[in-house]
Amino acid sequence: xxxxxxxxxxxxxxxxxxxxxxxxxxxxxxxxxxxxxxxxxxxxxxxxxxxxxxxxxxxxxxxxxxxxxxxxxxxxxxxxxxxxxxxxxxxxxxxxxxxxxxxxxxxxxxxxxxxxxxxxxxxxxxxxxxxxxxxxxxxxxx
Amino acid sequence: xxxxxxxxxxxxxxxxxxxxxxxxxxxxxxxxxxxxxxxxxxxxxxxxxxxxxxxxxxxxxxxxxxxxxxxxxxxxxxxxxxxxxxxxxxxxxxxxxxxxxxxxxxxxxxxxxxxxxxxxxxxxxxxxxxxxxxxxxxxxxxxxxxxxxxxxxxxxxxxxxxxxxxxxxxxxxxxxxxxxxxxxxxxxxxxxxxxxxxxxxxxxxxxxxxxxxxxxxxxxxxxxxxxxxxxxxxxxxxxxxxxxxxxxxxxxxxxx
Numbered sequence: 001x002x003x004x005x006x007x008x009x010x011x012x013x014x015x016x017x018x019x020x021x022x023x024x025x026x027x028x029x030x031x032x033x034x035x036x037x038x039x040x041x042x043x044x045x046x047x048x049x050x051x052x053x054x055x056x057x058x059x060x061x062x063x064x065x066x067x068x069x070x071x072x073x074x075x076x077x078x079x080x081x082x083x084x085x086x087x088x089x090x091x092x093x094x095x096x097x098x099x100x101x102x103x104x105x106x107x108x109x110x111x112x113x114x115x116x117x118x119x120x121x122x123x124x125x126x127x128x129x130x131x132x133x134x135x136x137x138x139x140x141x142x
Numbered sequence: 143x144x145x146x147x148x149x150x151x152x153x154x155x156x157x158x159x160x161x162x163x164x165x166x167x168x169x170x171x172x173x174x175x176x177x178x179x180x181x182x183x184x185x186x187x188x189x190x191x192x193x194x195x196x197x198x199x200x201x202x203x204x205x206x207x208x209x210x211x212x213x214x215x216x217x218x219x220x221x222x223x224x225x226x227x228x229x230x231x232x233x234x235x236x237x238x239x240x241x242x243x244x245x246x247x248x249x250x251x252x253x254x255x256x257x258x259x260x261x262x263x264x265x266x267x268x269x270x271x272x273x274x275x276x277x278x279x280x281x282x283x284x285x286x287x288x289x290x291x292x293x294x295x296x297x298x299x300x301x302x303x304x305x306x307x308x309x310x311x312x313x314x315x316x317x318x319x320x321x322x323x324x325x326x327x328x329x330x331x332x333x334x335x336x337x338x339x340x341x342x343x344x345x346x347x348x349x350x351x352x353x354x355x356x357x358x359x360x361x362x363x364x365x366x367x368x369x370x371x372x373x374x375x376x377x378x379x380x381x382x383x384x385x386x387x388x389x390x391x392x393x394x395x396x397x398x
Binding site: 007011014015018021022025028029032033043047050051054055057058059061062064065066068069071072073075076077079 | 194202203205206209210213216217220223224227309310313316317320321323324326327328330331334335337338341342
């Protein structure tokens with residue numbers, strides 16, 4: 001299938017934003033883990049600075065996720081006709097299944113007819129009653 | 143040729159024909175159709191994607207929360223379509239499975255009824271072997287008619303379904319890939335918040351907070367690792383479905 005070029009462009013842009021956020025995060029964590037000068041147990045940057053940097057990282061990821069959503073919408077768009085076609089196909093095949101099941105009924109009816117025919121050939125009317133009932137039942141069930 | 147001998151030959155042919163109850167090709171089609179429950183993973187992962195916001199929310203700043211709410215509205219809006227995407231393919235696969243069904247065309251019961259119906263009338267002059275031969279012939283005919291119909295119906299559905307199924311599966315693959323990437327960002331927002339805040343917790347004064355934060359970090363890490371595996375599995379399953387569908391559709395004879 002020919003991919004939607006726009007969808008691929010948008011996805012690529014989102015990928016690069018995500019990668020930037022990854023780089024930002026790695027840099028941020030390095031700064032936090034580096035001991036503060038004169039206070040070896042303290043993070044290397046203040047909590048306020050860390051939070052502001054992380055806020056940028058989150059914003060980048062949210063922007064990327066917004067673009068992934070746009071790309072997903074493009075990928076799913078225009079597939080209405082295909083889905084519709086599939087549902088129609090499925091409905092048509094369903095009809096076919098029904099038709100084939102009617103052949104089973106035909107065979108049943110043929111058996112009933114044969115039984116009736118055999119009863120008539122044997123000239124035993126009392127033995128025809130049940131096959132006749134069966135046949136009527138089968139035809140009514142169709 | 144005398145009539146009884148003809149019956150004998152026919153019944154022999156029917157016996158031989160009766161050995162194969164289903165063609166290997168129909169078994170292949172059924173095997174393909176049996177994979178349709180694997181499409182459920184797409185549904186579940188789409189639902190998970192659609193509910194990104196409540197999972198992220200506790201970890202967001204006020205400004206980020208505002209942005210995420212807008213994104214959440216757009217995501218929910220699109221999700222109705224994303225969730226519908228696989229229903230056509232699922233219905234298609236299930237129908238194909240029914241069409242290629244083992245029992246669908248098994249007329250053995252009817253054929254048995256046919257011969258027992260005749261046997262009930264010994265005075266007609268029909269000998270047992272005539273009855274058997276007749277039943278064999280009926281079986282052969284019934285199978286001949288329906289086997290041909292079954293092949294035609296399955297082939298027609300595969301031929302007509304090839305292109306739309308391929309396109310929908312392809313779109314589902316793309317969506318799963320995009321959900322996966324979006325999930326990566328969600329994971330890094332959630333775990334990143336914990337990772338950047340934990341170093342600032344005073345270990346002496348806030349022991350409980352630190353313990354809870356670290357415990358949450360562990361369980362969230364495990365959760366995202368599991369989801370990552372499910373994405374991989376779902377995408378591999380879709381690949382497998384697409385491959386076997388292509389293989390089946392490739393075997394369909396062209397219409398004359």
